[in-house]
Amino acid sequence: MDKKDNLEELMGDLDISNDKDEELVFDDEIDEVNNKFELCLVGKFLTEKNLNVRAMKSEMVDLWRPARGGNIKMLIMGLFLFQFYYKDDMQWMMNNDPWSFDNAILVTNTIPAGVDPTKVHLNEVELWIQIFDLPSEFISESIGKQLGNLFGSFVMYDQNNNTSIWREYMRIKIKVDVRMPLKRRKKICSKYRKECIVSCKYENLADFCFLCGMLTHTERFCKKKFDGEIDGLVRGWGNWLRAPSRRGRRKGGVSG
Template sequence: MARYQDIYAQLADLDIEGEENGEFVLEDGVEEEINKYELCLVGRFLTEKNINNGAMKTKMADVWKPAMGISIKEIEMGFYLFQFYHREDLQWVLNGGPWSFDNAILVVDVIPSGEEPLKVPLWHLNFWIQIHDLPTGFMFEAVGKQLGNFFGEFLLYDDKNNTSIWRECMRIKVCLDVRKPLKRKKKITRKNGSEFVVSCKYERLGEFCFSCGLISHTERFCRRYLDKRVDGPKEWGSWLRAPPRRGLSQARSKWLREEGDVDWESKFGRSDDTRVLRKGWSKIQEMR
């Protein structure tokens, strides 16, 4: 009997909750130092449609062409883990885009060390946008930064777009929050009080809603559209999509010459000797 009394006394003195919640520090060297997701991106497609995983994997691999290959796995419905095998391949995909499959835009991001893929917020996309209808005197980077921070968050100014004598638009890279509607235009006031309006076009813009301006769905799944809260003309439309910058299906004519291409003549046999002969022939024609 005394033995059982001793046991009951010991149990009474135990503070299980206190021991469980007490400080417990791991010794140095036992934590995982390597980020197992270092060469991975997590992503999701902005669509309400079902994704054909087999077709998507083939399409994305063909588009990205990673030199060391890629593995793609659906870790939860609608969320994908893209595993690369070289940092250059991962960085190329991360810097490019926006990417899409079946017109559904893909949001991807890196996975910080110690973080789980499904906990990474996937709300931001980097887009190249074109600013149209800017007067010539406003085609410089300082203006681009201000406009970039209006249409999204300014990231980069394309100074190579300024090499031509005539520029159709300004080109800047911005970060967009996919939870907000696409911005379409901006009225700007000069110092003298006069005003003008610039319009924005988005490069490689996939499907989006013409009723609310969000790129997370189309009208088919838009609550605003389904509730018939949209009257009159749509405020968004396909005109927000910038046309492709290069005609991939058209071969470039050898007779087209870029401004400043001083080597064009030599590329096509227009050497100095050829120019001399041409000048000589012109003089003969004048004498006639």
């Protein structure tokens, strides 16, 4: 028997059926996940227009003025990575949203460890809203939380808005699902069956569709209009949803 026959015989005795089940287990001292995106946000602008990326970068840097600098990089068309070098800079930017460029609102999210930034969900944006026509006895933080979850998802109640004797509206911060139309008014009822209809206005609201109430496009590009789903082009939304400017506001964000 020559060497070749000997080798084939030895190979025939090997069992490789369990190879695919073998695992490599790292030692405990080795970090399995290192989140290099810890000081990064991924985001997109809700618009059907082509963005002037250079102008956007310049304006965002001018608005945010990060103490230790930052970087903005396009990941894929329309999707951006916002990198900070100081945690407080990133936190300040997140606390003072919403931000916008060319009247297009910016939706951002953090990037969990081990997740591809291009796969992060960008479905919610935080907005301050003002609730009107609310009976004075209903103006409280507990009621605000319930109303916040009615108009979106409650985030924060502005206690400072209650300092004056006359309170024209309640002010709360909510998360808005950008896949849904903006909510305009709701009927509420107390345990004593006292009913009223409250309306809301959105602070620092960028472009949105007056036909379907979506933040993702304007009336000109409304798919429902093209598909004939809206009869007579009835505009159920309008500029009246925008709250008047508040003193002390910065361009692109809110004073809080």
